[in-house]
Amino acid sequence: MASVIRFSALLVGLFAAIASAVHPVDVRGQEFVDTVTNKRVMIIGADYQPGGQAGYGDGKDALSDGAVCLRDAALLQRLGANTIRVYNVDPTLNHDECASIFNAVGIYMIIDVNSPFGGESLNRDEPWTSYHKEYLARIFGVVENFKGYPNTMAFFAANEVMNDLKTAQENPKYIRAVQRDLKNYIKKHSDRPIPVGYSAADVREILEDTWAYFQCDHDDDQSRSDFFGLNSYSWCGNQATFNTAGYDVLAKMFKESAIPVFFSEYGCNEIMPRGFNEVQALYGKEMSALSGGLVYEYSQEESNYGLVEIEKNGTVTLRPDFDNLQAQFNKLDIALVQSADPSSTSIKAPKCDAKLISAKEFSKNFTIPAEPPGAKDLINNGIKNPKRGKIINVSETKVAMAVYGTSGEAIKDLSIRKLTNDDSNTPNGETTSPPESPAAAGQAAPSSSPKPESAASKLTGGWTLLFAVFAAVLTVL
Ligand SMILES: *[C@@H]1O[C@H](CO)[C@@H](O)[C@H](O)[C@H]1NC(C)=O
Ligand SMILES: *[C@@H]1O[C@H](CO)[C@@H](O)[C@H](O)[C@H]1NC(C)=O
Ligand SMILES: *[C@@H]1O[C@H](CO)[C@@H](O)[C@H](O)[C@H]1NC(C)=O
Numbered sequence: 515m516a517s518v519i520r521f522s523a524l525l526v527g528l529f530a531a532i533a534s535a536v537h538p539v540d541v542r543g544q545e546f547v548d549t550v551t552n553k554r555v556m557i558i559g560a561d562y563q564p565g566g567q568a569g570y571g572d573g574k575d576a577l578s579d580g581a582v583c584l585r586d587a588a589l590l591q592r593l594g595a596n597t598i599r600v601y602n603v604d605p606t607l608n609h610d611e612c613a614s615i616f617n618a619v620g621i622y623m624i625i626d627v628n629s630p631f632g633g634e635s636l637n638r639d640e641p642w643t644s645y646h647k648e649y650l651a652r653i654f655g656v657v658e659n660f661k662g663y664p665n666t667m668a669f670f671a672a673n674e675v676m677n678d679l680k681t682a683q684e685n686p687k688y689i690r691a692v693q694r695d696l697k698n699y700i701k702k703h704s705d706r707p708i709p710v711g712y713s714a715a716d717v718r719e720i721l722e723d724t725w726a727y728f729q730c731d732h733d734d735d736q737s738r739s740d741f742f743g744l745n746s747y748s749w750c751g752n753q754a755t756f757n758t759a760g761y762d763v764l765a766k767m768f769k770e771s772a773i774p775v776f777f778s779e780y781g782c783n784e785i786m787p788r789g790f791n792e793v794q795a796l797y798g799k800e801m802s803a804l805s806g807g808l809v810y811e812y813s814q815e816e817s818n819y820g821l822v823e824i825e826k827n828g829t830v831t832l833r834p835d836f837d838n839l840q841a842q843f844n845k846l847d848i849a850l851v852q853s854a855d856p857s858s859t860s861i862k863a864p865k866c867d868a869k870l871i872s873a874k875e876f877s878k879n880f881t882i883p884a885e886p887p888g889a890k891d892l893i894n895n896g897i898k899n900p901k902r903g904k905i906i907n908v909s910e911t912k913v914a915m916a917v918y919g920t921s922g923e924a925i926k927d928l929s930i931r932k933l934t935n936d937d938s939n940t941p942n943g944e945t946t947s948p949p950e951s952p953a954a955a956g957q958a959a960p961s962s963s964p965k966p967e968s969a970a971s972k973l974t975g976g977w978t979l980l981f982a983v984f985a986a987v988l989t990v991l
Pocket of ligand 3: 907
């Protein structure tokens with residue numbers, strides 16, 4: 515008993531030291547769940563890679579500059595996001611400032627363990643050549659680096675390794691092997707479970723088989739996915755509907771999923787600016803089997819999917835997509851979205867079996883490759899010289915760079931709002947882009963419509979007149 519009391523005192527001390535930290539997330543059946551409140555965690559967020567792939571390398575990555583993260587966390591918090599996905603991180607860098615800033619504003623991080631550099635991801639054409647001890651040491655390094663942050667929500671073991679039937683022959687079992695190794699490493703070296711999964715391209719001829727192959731249970735060998743991410747771009751423009759976008763097919767496909775499924779990327783850009791009315795469908799009743807999603811992507815890069823434009827000097831301008839997405843998030847009923855469904859949290863995965871796979875060309879081999887030489891030692895004893903992150907105090911809250919709304923007006927006094935209740939961030943109903951100032955409106959159209967004040971005073975004048983008439987009538991009576 516005494517030791518129990520001492521242990522709880524220790525826990526209280528620990529949480530006090532961490533100050534406010536989002537609650538770790540775990541997987542139950544097809545839902546992500548907050549381990550403290552037991553509420554469902556719906557992913558509301560964006561993919562975060564300022565600078566694109568070029569933002570990684572030469573001693574930097576998307577989470578290595580605290581001032582940049584502070585600026586972006588302030589904007590993502592206002593957007594209503596509770597999660598970011600970061601594609602390329604360097605496990606030898608210090609990410610404490612960025613991770614702590616995102617933690618302070620209630621934003622989780624989903625981290626890809628790979629990078630586009632040679633030897634830092636599976637080679638889809640011959641995966642067996644890239645599955646070796648040095649590769650595993652790299653991805654275990656990412657686990658070491660991020661396991662200490664409470665807002666590390668999950669790891670992606672692989673992204674879009676398969677993109678057609680041909681690449682679905684040899685790769686599935688190697689991806690499961692990587693998941694197994696990551697999960698065994700986490701089990702041995704992390705003091706809490708951190709889910710591991712795959713992010714799939716939306717290639718419909720392999721989609722259902724991919725999900726079925728990864729979620730099934732194979733002799734409890736740890737190789738199954740804990741969740742399934744889908745990069746989905748089928749809803750294009752505000753004229754699209756649940757049916758024309760094929761969301762009906764997805765809703766049916768994943769209804770009985772035994773693991774959480776979410777959009778790891780979404781937001782077709784064929785029609786610009788994007789109106790994002792798929793948000794109401796994604797978080798609506800018909801898609802409740804899915805756990806939300808991440809919009810592609812925070813910053814404007816060559817591929818033209820940005821919510822904001824970032825200049826070289828650090829200045830940011832919001833794009834209309836930011837305003838539109840924020841308005842869609844503001845319409846969500848968060849309490850409803852985060853209510854857990856007991857029947858969904860108890861779904862069990864089927865046993866792996868060739869019958870689960872329908873395409874002739876898709877792998878039906880569930881014999882997962884053994885660990886490469888040297889891997890068992892890494893898993894049992896840990897990697898050499900791990901660089902482990904930890905949450906630090908966030909004292910700076912004011913954004914140093916200039917930030918402008920869609921009209922070109924400056925957003926004044928931008929800062930992060932530290933959450934004090936250990937909660938995650940939610941949409942708060944605000945519109946971050948300031949309205950166009952009268953002066954700017956005048957500049958843009960010198961001789962056009964009356965300024966807002968004159969319209970307002972006309973209205974006030976109308977009321978004054980009406981009141982005077984009313985008073986006069988009363989006097990007469
Ligand atoms: C940053 O760069 C942009 C675009 O080149 C420019 O318009 C802006 O004035 C610069 N801001 C500062 C503070 O230097
Ligand atoms: C299945 O995969 C295992 C492990 O990679 C391999 O040894 C075996 O030959 C494969 N079986 C078939 C039928 O291809
Ligand atoms: C962090 O802040 C807390 C509370 O303000 C303080 O007690 C603690 O000493 C600070 N820790 C560091 C490392 O600055």
